[in-house]
Amino acid sequence: xxxxxxxxxxxxxxxxxxxxxxxxxxxxxxxxxxxxxxxxxxxxxxxxxxxxxxxxxxxxxxxxxxxxxxxxxxxxxxxxxxxxxxxxxxxxxxxxxxxxxxxxxxxxxxxxxxxxxxxxxxxxxxxxxxxxxxxx
Numbered sequence: 001x002x003x004x005x006x007x008x009x010x011x012x013x014x015x016x017x018x019x020x021x022x023x024x025x026x027x028x029x030x031x032x033x034x035x036x037x038x039x040x041x042x043x044x045x046x047x048x049x050x051x052x053x054x055x056x057x058x059x060x061x062x063x064x065x066x067x068x069x070x071x072x073x074x075x076x077x078x079x080x081x082x083x084x085x086x087x088x089x090x091x092x093x094x095x096x097x098x099x100x101x102x103x104x105x106x107x108x109x110x111x112x113x114x115x116x117x118x119x120x121x122x123x124x125x126x127x128x129x130x131x132x133x134x135x136x
Contacts, residue, residue, distance in 0.1 A: 003032035005059065006073065011035075011043030012061075018046040026051040034059035034075060039091040041079040063091060 008014030009021055016024065018035060025033040033050070036059035037043045050056040058079050064070045077084065 001032075002028060002030045004028075004030055005032065005034045005057070005075070006036050006061070007034065008037050008061075009035055009043035011040050011046075012037035014043075018043045022047060022050065022056075026054060030054060032057060036061045036073055036075075039063055039088050039095065041077075041085065041088065044079040060088075062088075063095070
């Protein structure tokens, strides 16, 4: 029996859209499959139906800190739970603000950088920083 219980889509930091990764899982003949994007259920919500013979288990990877960074995996969750989605939005806002603080700190050390909104390539509002060479 083949399974993959930890797959990321373009809703977080994965390469494939939910329908594309589901197709790949089907091509690999996976029996159990779970999408576990970072701090978002957007990828899971896009799954409409699964191929015959495959069991899809909605999942999530939540970022936490205690005392250092942890990644907590949850399975069999309700992707439309309002309270859970509100908390996930808070985590996404925290990450975005953390990235802004890191960029500010990098500029203090002389790095030249710029924000790139990668949401055109990805479904969620993920951001990337392009670091430019330091001028000496």
